[in-house]
Amino acid sequence: MSALLELRNVTRRFGGLTAVDNVAFDVPEGAIYSVIGPNGAGKTTLFNLISALFQPNEGTIEFDGHQIHRAKTHQLVDFGIGRTFQNLAIFSHATVVQNLLVGLHHTLKANPLTAALFWGPAQREEIAARKRVEEIIDFLEIEHLRDMPVGLLSYGLQKRVELGRALATGPKMLLLDEMVSGMNSEETEDIARFILDIREELGVTVVMVEHDMGIVMDISDRIAVLNHGALIAEGTPAEISSDDAVVQAYLGKN
Amino acid sequence: MRTHHFVETYEKHIALSDNPVTWSWTGLLLVALVVFPFATSNYLIALATTVGIAAIGAIGLNILTGVTGLISLGQAGFLAAGCYTTALLIADYNWPPELALIAAGVVSALLSLVVGVPSLRLKGLYLAITTMAFSFIITHFLLYAESVTHGPYGVRIEDLGFLGLDLASPIQLYFLVLAVAVIAAIAALNILRTRVGRAFTAIRDHDIAARVMGISLTQYKLSAFVISSFFVGIAGGLMAFQFRFINVDIFNLLLSVEALAMIIVGGLGSVAGAILGAVFIVLLPEATREVIDLLPTGITSMLSTYIYEIRGLLTGLTIIIMLRIEPHGLIGLWRDIKRYWTHWPLSV
Numbered sequence: 001m002s003a004l005l006e007l008r009n010v011t012r013r014f015g016g017l018t019a020v021d022n023v024a025f026d027v028p029e030g031a032i033y034s035v036i037g038p039n040g041a042g043k044t045t046l047f048n049l050i051s052a053l054f055q056p057n058e059g060t061i062e063f064d065g066h067q068i069h070r071a072k073t074h075q076l077v078d079f080g081i082g083r084t085f086q087n088l089a090i091f092s093h094a095t096v097v098q099n100l101l102v103g104l105h106h107t108l109k110a111n112p113l114t115a116a117l118f119w120g121p122a123q124r125e126e127i128a129a130r131k132r133v134e135e136i137i138d139f140l141e142i143e144h145l146r147d148m149p150v151g152l153l154s155y156g157l158q159k160r161v162e163l164g165r166a167l168a169t170g171p172k173m174l175l176l177d178e179m180v181s182g183m184n185s186e187e188t189e190d191i192a193r194f195i196l197d198i199r200e201e202l203g204v205t206v207v208m209v210e211h212d213m214g215i216v217m218d219i220s221d222r223i224a225v226l227n228h229g230a231l232i233a234e235g236t237p238a239e240i241s242s243d244d245a246v247v248q249a250y251l252g253k254n
Numbered sequence: 255m256r257t258h259h260f261v262e263t264y265e266k267h268i269a270l271s272d273n274p275v276t277w278s279w280t281g282l283l284l285v286a287l288v289v290f291p292f293a294t295s296n297y298l299i300a301l302a303t304t305v306g307i308a309a310i311g312a313i314g315l316n317i318l319t320g321v322t323g324l325i326s327l328g329q330a331g332f333l334a335a336g337c338y339t340t341a342l343l344i345a346d347y348n349w350p351p352e353l354a355l356i357a358a359g360v361v362s363a364l365l366s367l368v369v370g371v372p373s374l375r376l377k378g379l380y381l382a383i384t385t386m387a388f389s390f391i392i393t394h395f396l397l398y399a400e401s402v403t404h405g406p407y408g409v410r411i412e413d414l415g416f417l418g419l420d421l422a423s424p425i426q427l428y429f430l431v432l433a434v435a436v437i438a439a440i441a442a443l444n445i446l447r448t449r450v451g452r453a454f455t456a457i458r459d460h461d462i463a464a465r466v467m468g469i470s471l472t473q474y475k476l477s478a479f480v481i482s483s484f485f486v487g488i489a490g491g492l493m494a495f496q497f498r499f500i501n502v503d504i505f506n507l508l509l510s511v512e513a514l515a516m517i518i519v520g521g522l523g524s525v526a527g528a529i530l531g532a533v534f535i536v537l538l539p540e541a542t543r544e545v546i547d548l549l550p551t552g553i554t555s556m557l558s559t560y561i562y563e564i565r566g567l568l569t570g571l572t573i574i575i576m577l578r579i580e581p582h583g584l585i586g587l588w589r590d591i592k593r594y595w596t597h598w599p600l601s602v
Contacts, residue, residue, distance in 0.1 A: 053462065077466075091456055101449075105449050105456075106467075110450060115448040116445050127265055131264050134264075
């Protein structure tokens with residue numbers, strides 16, 4: 001497996017705090033890759049660097065031949081990166097369908113003028129988009145919620161809609177930031193199943209930040225462990241769970 | 255309740271309405287609007303024309319403020335720019351009125367880029383103040399650049415025709431405004447149901463998520479300004495047709511506030527709401543006058559003395575009451591009534 005995402009010596013500082021310190025790892029294509037670490041380890045900052053919300057002070061991030069460390073956030077979907085957020089970032093007044101349609105934004109072409117006329121290609125692409133949304137609704141098993149305002153759904157379902165919106169961008173790689181935090185075990189299992197399906201059926205590489213060790217150990221191919229912004233271990237779940245540095249970071253020194 | 259209703263094609267899913275009842279009522283409303291001027295006085299026709307022009311402006315402002323969430327107190331400026339463009343091009347440069355009207359939209363849209371660029375970094379109150387300042391700059395320019403704008407003397411345009419219509423006739427001007435208003439409403443509804451409208455709403459609801467979904471904030475915030483100001487500029491151009499003598503005095507801060515009141519009272523983010531709000535805010539002073547006239551003579555003459563104060567008071571009061579009891583505006587009220595009706599007798 002070749003590397004889809006390559007991080008080289010990535011450092012990000014906020015004032016005197018080094019949130020991400022000289023981190024380097026490769027995410028192989030088709031992998032389910034987890035980033036774990038105690039609170040404040042720099043996991044979300046790392047995600048924000050990979051999704052070009054921040055730029056690194058040093059180092060390079062390459063994805064599929066694109067230089068993420070120099071990109072603008074709105075170019076990510078064109079490269080093939082979709083992401084969800086730790087705290088919900090859905091459009092809560094809009095319906096499920098409307099949320100998913102926003103995910104298709106970069107695949108559509110209408111400009112204000114053709115949109116105002118709503119004729120020919122502008123109309124055809126909207127019909128095609130609506131059809132594509134139906135496929136995602138089908139994949140995530142939320143047919144019955146189609147026209148519900150997302151704000152009225154349970155937390156677990158809102159997360160699922162957000163996952164659907166990221167999928168709608170047609171990604172090669174999905175960044176999932178703490179998908180299952182705050183979910184009960186049934187909802188967590190649902191999400192784990194969806195993540196596996198996304199990899200198997202859609203061939204999407206998945207990178208996730210996660211606190212729930214159950215799901216991390218069960219479905220990850222490889223794991224990176226951060227502590228105080230630095231990478232302290234990287235390897236398969238079996239290697240990670242027996243790594244001394246990791247045990248120390250989580251449980252403290254004996 | 256509507257039952258046995260199945261959507262069978264994706265075309266129907268994205269239709270403006272897939273309900274034949276809605277379409278029939280809309281058709282009936284249009285017929286009524288066409289027949290109305292033949293059965294009434296010139297005064298009421300002129301009033302309806304004012305409502306139509308206000309509705310076009312409100313639809314425009316709603317795209318910027320209601321849908322994209324960028325608050326503007328600069329409506330008077332954009333309106334003035336459109337109004338003066340049309341009037342000056344006709345009076346001083348002999349442009350055909352058809353082109354002069356389109357030019358009003360274009361000039362207003364281009365000017366909006368000037369205020370749109372700083373807006374990329376501003377939000378909420380700061381943006382409101384910036385747009386207000388911009389509107390002051392425009393009216394100052396119009397007042398003092400006398401060689402171009404006639405300054406304090408105002409601009410007069412003679413009787414004019416538009417695509418074979420004689421705009422000196424109130425009824426023919428009414429039909430022009432009605433046609434433009436219908437086109438504006440349809441264009442706005444179409445924009446709102448495509449990727450462009452969804453991008454605007456996404457920016458309003460969660461701008462970081464919008465960026466991650468591939469929406470360029472720069473491109474779409476500026477688009478919102480340009481589209482919105484094009485509508486407002488056209489409304490300004492139509493004002494020039496209606497007044498035929500224009501002066502910078504009417505383009506004051508109160509006009510901008512009234513424009514905001516229209517979309518707040520009508521319902522933020524909704525095209526129908528903007529239209530309802532325009533109807534309401536324009537007709538409120540008229541309705542007040544009618545009511546006062548019905549009272550006993552003694553009270554009428556006393557109230558008539560304070561008529562302007564009473565109108566201002568009522569407008570303010572209405573906004574406060576609407577915000578307190580129905581934040582979704584008149585259109586929200588309408589949806590509640592509709593829901594009650596469809597679920598009756600099970601409604602609560």
